[in-house]
Amino acid sequence: MDSLSDVLDAISHPSRRAILDRLSRGPARVTQIAEPFDMSLNAVSKHLKVLEAAGLVRREVQGREHLIELRGEPLRLVSAWVQHYEQYWKQQLDRFEDHFKSKRKRKP
Amino acid sequence: MDSLSDVLDAISHPSRRAILDRLSRGPARVTQIAEPFDMSLNAVSKHLKVLEAAGLVRREVQGREHLIELRGEPLRLVSAWVQHYEQYWKQQLDRFEDHFKSKRKRKP
DNA sequence: ATTTCATTCAACCTTCAGGTTGAATATAAG
DNA sequence: CTTATATTCAACCTGAAGGTTGAATGAAAT
Numbered sequence: 369m370d371s372l373s374d375v376l377d378a379i380s381h382p383s384r385r386a387i388l389d390r391l392s393r394g395p396a397r398v399t400q401i402a403e404p405f406d407m408s409l410n411a412v413s414k415h416l417k418v419l420e421a422a423g424l425v426r427r428e429v430q431g432r433e434h435l436i437e438l439r440g441e442p443l444r445l446v447s448a449w450v451q452h453y454e455q456y457w458k459q460q461l462d463r464f465e466d467h468f469k470s471k472r473k474r475k476p
Numbered sequence: 477m478d479s480l481s482d483v484l485d486a487i488s489h490p491s492r493r494a495i496l497d498r499l500s501r502g503p504a505r506v507t508q509i510a511e512p513f514d515m516s517l518n519a520v521s522k523h524l525k526v527l528e529a530a531g532l533v534r535r536e537v538q539g540r541e542h543l544i545e546l547r548g549e550p551l552r553l554v555s556a557w558v559q560h561y562e563q564y565w566k567q568q569l570d571r572f573e574d575h576f577k578s579k580r581k582r583k584p
Numbered sequence: 585a586t587t588t589c590a591t592t593c594a595a596c597c598t599t600c601a602g603g604t605t606g607a608a609t610a611t612a613a614g
Numbered sequence: 615c616t617t618a619t620a621t622t623c624a625a626c627c628t629g630a631a632g633g634t635t636g637a638a639t640g641a642a643a644t
Contacts, residue, residue, distance in 0.1 A: 373490055380488040381602085382481055385557075392564060398621065411603055413622065418601095432611040432620045440564030447562070449493075450555045456500060456548030489632085506591060519633055521592065526631095540590045540641040 372445045378422035379446070383407070384415050388424065391438035398434050480553045486530035487554070491515070492523050496532065499546035506542050 378384055383405065390401055402412035416436060419425040423442040428435040486492055491513065498509055510520035524544060527533040531550040536543040 373488075376484065376488040379557075380481070380484040383602090388561070392561065399619090407602090408604065409621080410605085410623095414602075417622095429621095432609095434621065438561075438564055440561045440567075443558050443561050444565060446554065447558045449487075450551050450558065453496070453500065453546075453548045453551050454555070456546055457552060459548075491632090507589090515632090516634065517591080518593095518635085522632075525592095537591095540639095542591065 372449060374422040375424065375442045375445050378418050378424055379443075381415070381418075383411075384419055387412070387415060387419065388438060391425065391436060395435050395437040398436065401436060480557060482530040483532065483550045483553055486526050486532055487551075489523070489526075491519075492527055495520070495523060495527065496546060499533065499544060503543050503545040506544065509544060 379388070386405070387401055390396065390404070398413060398416065399409065401416070402409045405412060416425060416427075420427055424439055426437045426439050428437065487496070494513070495509055498504065498512070506521060506524065507517065509524070510517045513520060524533060524535075528535060532547055534545045534547050536545065
């Protein structure tokens, strides 16, 4: 549960990112979440299940209503994974800079 | 090209992450990349196309060989997206701490 | 000129994600 | 108790992702 693959799968879908975005402005019920979307309530319910399985969302059942709340914590996995590659794009920037530096040195 | 969706799609597949990992230890030809994998060369070739379309990989054709090189830069998009949610998991940590702090205050 | 090697293209198969609709469940309201 | 509301479950459809195999391309080696 909440393995990197699950989290990446979850956030790789635009609708699910949109849901997370919505939830970043506060918890909401399923129907409320679904409202702005051009898809059935059921589809949203499925997306929520995926997000929940990835740990990105927490569900508090209150009678017949389900209160859905954002849970950012699993994104740490993504953050850590990306961070491991940070050096590679920075390194590329360095090469870029070196390129100009050496140009300047040759033509001062 | 190199939109967030493309990049997330690209990295959401374990094999493609494994390929990126391999490339983080230096450029390689397609056959070399494919070698440790338990799948056909063609499958790897397809994965490389996905990575290339997302801008995560650069291809330098040298005669009949294709030299594949990691390009980390598009990951900045992911980094930025995740960073936007960082506050939410930190906020949750804060709530956690507050919980303990208030407990301590009530039972000093 | 042939053959071998590195890679892609094309066609195909299978699995599954994402969507639909309709019924089921469970709680709230009248 | 009946009806309306909120949500999920189940069955189904469709498109595409990820894999396969075999042929095509194009460069290198003999």
